[in-house]
Amino acid sequence: xxxxxxxxxxxxxxxxxRVTLRCSPRSGDLSVYWYQQSLDQGLQFLIQYxxxxxxAKGNILERFSAQQFPDLHSELNxxxxxxxxxxxxxxxxxxxxxxxxxxxxxxGTRLTVT
Amino acid sequence: xxxxxxNSPSLSVQEGRxxxxxxxxxxxxxxxxxxxxxxxxxxxxxxxxxxxxxxxNEDGRFTVFLNKSAKHLSLxxxxxxxxxxxxxxxxxxxxxxxxxxxxxxxGTRLTVIx
Numbered sequence: 001x002x003x004x005x006x007x008x009x010x011x012x013x014x015x016x017x018r019v020t021l022r023c024s025p026r027s028g029d030l031s032v033y034w035y036q037q038s039l040d041q042g043l044q045f046l047i048q049y050x051x052x053x054x055x056a057k058g059n060i061l062e063r064f065s066a067q068q069f070p071d072l073h074s075e076l077n078x079x080x081x082x083x084x085x086x087x088x089x090x091x092x093x094x095x096x097x098x099x100x101x102x103x104x105x106x107x108g109t110r111l112t113v114t
Numbered sequence: 115x116x117x118x119x120x121n122s123p124s125l126s127v128q129e130g131r132x133x134x135x136x137x138x139x140x141x142x143x144x145x146x147x148x149x150x151x152x153x154x155x156x157x158x159x160x161x162x163x164x165x166x167x168x169x170x171n172e173d174g175r176f177t178v179f180l181n182k183s184a185k186h187l188s189l190x191x192x193x194x195x196x197x198x199x200x201x202x203x204x205x206x207x208x209x210x211x212x213x214x215x216x217x218x219x220x221g222t223r224l225t226v227i228x
């Protein structure tokens with residue numbers, strides 16, 4: 001158990017809909033990262049938050065947004081969903097101290113868009 | 115553009131023998147490298163890492179080797195055990211941006227045959 005929790009575990013929704021994925025980082029970790037893993041692909045970095053502020057953006061679509069709340073949990077919002085958005089979405093957290101780059105991953109949310 | 119590449123999608127090894135997983139990268143700014151192991155229906159689990167100032171790091175049965183001039187790293191598992199059967203992801207990051215988001219390869223599925 002990494003200490004990172006994600007809900008829900010599975011989500012099935014229709015095209016055009018909007019969903020929210022939730023992540024709680026490990027106790028003490030200030031950084032939260034979101035990754036997308038499509039079929040047969042590596043994990044693609046979407047976005048990073050550090051202590052409530054956006055720190056880095058990767059290949060995140062404009063239809064997607066995220067935020068990190070004062071209690072450090074994070075939500076990833078996906079809107080106007082398309083079939084191609086079906087993927088595993090992982091959240092990770094890290095202590096974000098220089099020299100320590102390990103990230104700890106949650107179990108993921110499997111999103112299926114039909 | 116895939117900055118971290120794992121060109122072998124799968125590898126089978128007999129129990130007790132050595133497993134060697136390879137990874138290549140293109141971005142010379144990467145200065146920290148990590149290996150993650152992933153079981154089905156779970157998030158990736160951190161395994162071992164190496165800084166660019168080293169060429170080898172060992173942790174029990176796991177050793178990571180880094181060849182900066184070739185932009186290549188490898189993970190050696192000796193002796194391999196059936197419980198090592200999983201997908202292994204190589205990842206890289208740089209402290210240059212301060213963001214520390216990880217760039218992942220597409221993974222190698224290791225099967226250890228009893």
